[in-house]
Amino acid sequence: MKSTIQWKKVLYGIALIVIGIILAALHFIVAGNGIGCFLSGIIAVMSVLVILVGTYMTSGGIKNCK
DSSP states (O other): OHHHHHHHHHHHHHHHHHHHHHHHHHHHHHOOSTHHHHHHHHHHHHHHHHHHHHHHHHHHHHHHOO
């Protein structure tokens, strides 16, 4: 049972990494003048944070699944 919970954390982490990559791609689409540049910066920061959290969850889950 514990192993299943750990693998769910790994899958959630991978999903977060994929979402972060999608947000990074969206960052380039939204970029523009004025408010678009501001929103693009916010999306870029969010993508980096989501990728970091996903990496942390994935590595922690893999480390605990032996």
